[in-house]
Amino acid sequence: MSVLEVDGLTKRFGGLVAVDDFSLDVEQGEIVGLIGPNGSGKSTVFNCIMSIYDVTEGTIQFNGDAITDDKTHEIVNKGLSRVSQESNPIDLYPVAGNIKLFTLPNSIRSLRGGASDEEIYEYAARIDIEDKLQEMPDELPHADVRRLEIAKALATEPEMLLLDEPFAGMNQAEINELAGQIERFREEGMTIVVVDHNMGGLMNLVDRVVVLNNGEMLAAGSPEEIAENQRVQEAYLAGEGL
Amino acid sequence: MISTILLLGTILSTVPGRIEDVAGSVRRNVLLPIGQTLDRLLAPVDRALQPVADGYNRRLGTYFGEMTGLQFALIFGALIALLTAGLWAPLVSGSLLRTLALASIWAIFAMSWDIQSGYTGYISFGHSVLSAAAGYTTALLLVHVNPELSLWITAPISVLAALVLGLLIALPSLRLEGPYFSLITFVAVLLFYRLTTAFTSLGGIPGFSSPDVFTWDPTMRYYYMLVPMLLIALALTFMARSNLGMILVAIRENESAVSAAGINPTKFKIWSFALSSIPMGIGGVLLVGFTGNVDPHTFVIVDNSIEMIAMAVIGGMSSILGPLGGAFLFEFLNHEVLHGFSTPVRYLFLWGLVLLVLVFARDGLFRMIWHRLGAVRGENE
Ligand SMILES: Nc1ncnc2c1ncn2[C@@H]1O[C@H](COP(=O)(O)OP(=O)(O)OP(=O)(O)O)[C@@H](O)[C@H]1O
Ligand SMILES: [Mg+2]
Numbered sequence: 146m147s148v149l150e151v152d153g154l155t156k157r158f159g160g161l162v163a164v165d166d167f168s169l170d171v172e173q174g175e176i177v178g179l180i181g182p183n184g185s186g187k188s189t190v191f192n193c194i195m196s197i198y199d200v201t202e203g204t205i206q207f208n209g210d211a212i213t214d215d216k217t218h219e220i221v222n223k224g225l226s227r228v229s230q231e232s233n234p235i236d237l238y239p240v241a242g243n244i245k246l247f248t249l250p251n252s253i254r255s256l257r258g259g260a261s262d263e264e265i266y267e268y269a270a271r272i273d274i275e276d277k278l279q280e281m282p283d284e285l286p287h288a289d290v291r292r293l294e295i296a297k298a299l300a301t302e303p304e305m306l307l308l309d310e311p312f313a314g315m316n317q318a319e320i321n322e323l324a325g326q327i328e329r330f331r332e333e334g335m336t337i338v339v340v341d342h343n344m345g346g347l348m349n350l351v352d353r354v355v356v357l358n359n360g361e362m363l364a365a366g367s368p369e370e371i372a373e374n375q376r377v378q379e380a381y382l383a384g385e386g387l
Numbered sequence: 388m389i390s391t392i393l394l395l396g397t398i399l400s401t402v403p404g405r406i407e408d409v410a411g412s413v414r415r416n417v418l419l420p421i422g423q424t425l426d427r428l429l430a431p432v433d434r435a436l437q438p439v440a441d442g443y444n445r446r447l448g449t450y451f452g453e454m455t456g457l458q459f460a461l462i463f464g465a466l467i468a469l470l471t472a473g474l475w476a477p478l479v480s481g482s483l484l485r486t487l488a489l490a491s492i493w494a495i496f497a498m499s500w501d502i503q504s505g506y507t508g509y510i511s512f513g514h515s516v517l518s519a520a521a522g523y524t525t526a527l528l529l530v531h532v533n534p535e536l537s538l539w540i541t542a543p544i545s546v547l548a549a550l551v552l553g554l555l556i557a558l559p560s561l562r563l564e565g566p567y568f569s570l571i572t573f574v575a576v577l578l579f580y581r582l583t584t585a586f587t588s589l590g591g592i593p594g595f596s597s598p599d600v601f602t603w604d605p606t607m608r609y610y611y612m613l614v615p616m617l618l619i620a621l622a623l624t625f626m627a628r629s630n631l632g633m634i635l636v637a638i639r640e641n642e643s644a645v646s647a648a649g650i651n652p653t654k655f656k657i658w659s660f661a662l663s664s665i666p667m668g669i670g671g672v673l674l675v676g677f678t679g680n681v682d683p684h685t686f687v688i689v690d691n692s693i694e695m696i697a698m699a700v701i702g703g704m705s706s707i708l709g710p711l712g713g714a715f716l717f718e719f720l721n722h723e724v725l726h727g728f729s730t731p732v733r734y735l736f737l738w739g740l741v742l743l744v745l746v747f748a749r750d751g752l753f754r755m756i757w758h759r760l761g762a763v764r765g766e767n768e
């Protein structure tokens with residue numbers, strides 16, 4: 146059964162068509178790569194799924210539920226969580242507090258709910274920042290800030306994760322480690338879409354790849370097929386390499 | 388002539404450097420030694436009180452925040468001083484009990500403002516409209532319904548009126564992000580002011596003098612204001628130290644992160660306004676019982692709204708107890724220290740103080756003292 150169904154998604158900003166009639170089905174337990182050159186509309190697709198932006202046209206379903214017009218927090222509570230391209234931790238709270246916020250119930254009556262220290266430790270340990278729980282976000286190296294963003298998403302107990310450029314700014318060792326952790330999330334039952342510029346970190350991670358170019362779907366297939374695809378090569382010629 | 392100008396120019400150009408030098412040497416030669424001496428003097432006190440503070444921390448720390456020995460001494464000392472003021476205040480000055488009573492009411496306003504504006508960062512410039520709603524409801528009930536109505540009837544209805552008006556303002560405006568909320572609260576208080584002055588049925592400029600004061604006994608009057616204030620401080624501190632406080636601060640720091648956490652920021656913003664409106668209403672009822680008069684100048688004018696912000700700023704926003712301290716300092720300066728001056732001069736000084744705090748101690752004086760006291764232990768262990 147499809148966990149996520151994006152159907153005919155179009156997003157216009159004034160005259161600019163950022164996403165044009167884009168459709169995507171993701172099956173339970175899949176890891177799908179979504180790639181495309183700069184400005185091709187990858188983050189906009191995620192922003193539409195998460196209701197950060199209203200869609201111009203099209204529908205989005207999660208587990209058979211229409212979520213097109215839901216609010217962001219409702220979508221998160223249905224089990225869909227996104228790690229955005231930009232990190233935005235709350236600098237006033239240490240790592241543990243930032244994770245804790247993501248475990249608090251959406252209820253004004255719940256004054257003492259949320260994860261215990263042990264549970265927060267567990268979330269952090271799944272992405273290897275359990276040693277940094279008392280540190281402030283602005284003291285962390287870049288890779289740890291990115292890990293914190295993933296830990297926050299994990300803390301909402303998602304069924305499905307949308308990861309926007311999780312490998313950006315990481316070195317090869319860090320990329321390999323993170324790819325291994327993402328693979329483990331899948332083994333725990335999560336369904337995942339990973340956005341990246343190019344195939345670098347995705348090649349050995351994803352089951353299949355969808356390519357966006359100028360807001361339109363350009364190609365779809367196995368990582369090997371996409372790496373060979375002539376039209377994809379051409380689309381990337383303008384910018385950096387595949 | 389030219390050489391004079393050149394000389395003057397050289398001197399002037401060194402002035403900013405000089406000021407920095409002076410500030411630096413003041414810090415090195417005056418503030419630092421004072422701080423170190425204080426630390427040396429206070430560290431044993433801190434250690435001596437630590438067991439008591441720990442007892443409190445174990446039982447109540449999770450609910451109201453943990454304290455060090457010195458912080459506990461400050462809170463406990465202040466509480467004892469306030470509770471016994473009926474005995475000692477008249478010996479200090481004839482007007483002190485009145486000032487403390489007034490400060491208690493304003494502390495309620497400043498703390499109420501803080502739980503909403505200070506915590507969420509959605510700054511209300513019109514909070515006096517809420518206390519005014521309560522005050523005018525009391526007056527209108529007495530004038531138009533029955534002058535014999537008891538406080539037990541008028542007070543709950545008045546607080547309810549503050550809550551209803553609060554929700555009327557919050558529901559449409561807090562759905563919007565950005566400055567609209569602040570502007571709407573500002574307009575709300577201007578509107579309410581004109582409403583009360585324009586219609587004689589609403590009392591006009593002189594307002595209503597029919598409500599009775601609670602009591603003519605200054606000691607009793609003080610306790611009528613103090614006890615509700617302390618209970619409100621307790622309740623709001625409890626709220627602020629819970630998940631609620633954490634979410635409200637997160638809204639101020641990063642509203643989209645709150646949505647991403649699966650939490651509805653709009654719901655919490657509106658709830659914080661409701662939570663603020665209720666004690667604002669209680670404060671309004673107390674102000675009626677203090678003055679015995681409900682008029683635009685005492686209750687509505689936008690200056691009142693700004694004054695509670697000033698108190699919160701002086702004490703330290705988003706800390707509940709900071710605004711409480713700020714209100715007492717503000718009223719003490721206003722009515723005890725500066726009482727010999729005319730109103731304009733007093734306020735000139737007070738607004739100057741607000742400006743100084745904003746520039747040099749942005750966290751507020753009481754939050755500064757609080758953290759300083761908390762740090763004494765850290766440097767001695
Ligand atoms: N809020 C917005 N308002 C106007 N235009 C926008 C907005 N968000 C995105 N766009 C435009 O939509 C297009 C797609 O942007 P998007 O951020 O989705 O690309 P992307 O594929 O994520 O690029 P990158 O790899 O650089 O992250 C770009 O032309 C961008 O300028
Ligand atoms: Mg992007």
